[in-house]
Amino acid sequence: MKKGMGWPIGVATILASTVVANIVVMQIANNDPSFAVEPDYYRKAVHFDSTMAEERENISLGWGIETRIDSIGDGRHTRVAIRLRDASSHPLPGARVAIMARFNARANDTLTALLTEEAPGMYVTTLPIAHPGLWEVRVDATHGSQRFSASSRVNAVRAAVALGTAR
Numbered sequence: 001m002k003k004g005m006g007w008p009i010g011v012a013t014i015l016a017s018t019v020v021a022n023i024v025v026m027q028i029a030n031n032d033p034s035f036a037v038e039p040d041y042y043r044k045a046v047h048f049d050s051t052m053a054e055e056r057e058n059i060s061l062g063w064g065i066e067t068r069i070d071s072i073g074d075g076r077h078t079r080v081a082i083r084l085r086d087a088s089s090h091p092l093p094g095a096r097v098a099i100m101a102r103f104n105a106r107a108n109d110t111l112t113a114l115l116t117e118e119a120p121g122m123y124v125t126t127l128p129i130a131h132p133g134l135w136e137v138r139v140d141a142t143h144g145s146q147r148f149s150a151s152s153r154v155n156a157v158r159a160a161v162a163l164g165t166a167r
Contacts (some may be wrong), residue, residue: 057148061087064085065082072130072159078127080129081118082124091121093120094117096142098139098141099137101127101137101138102135105131131156135155137152137153137154
């Protein structure tokens, strides 16, 4: 090797190491299940006025929801129930109700479902909820020409396991 070539090789090695380290960090960041970006965030930002109009419509409708997640059993069949009420707090039957649920600690993994009406104003589905903790549930309900959307946070708990006594 010629005298004086050590510096260019050293600089090239440092630059190459930096590029490799950045690629590794980007891979780790992009594969983190706890990190999530709001879906269609740019479109939502551009149409913020329509989002605010939808929020005003939600307020004028006066509808309300109660969200419940049953205790987590096997992690495949956890029941999610939404009680939909009108402005007079009466059950609102005959609506089309869809949800999107995400575990806060794994916000990149979302679950979606279309609910079925179990009783007047009570809509249910089962989701493969395996993690106890805080879940965000976004509800989108349509009744006739009226549309309502809401978001709630629900704490899911693991079902109690019966403990046997040792003899």
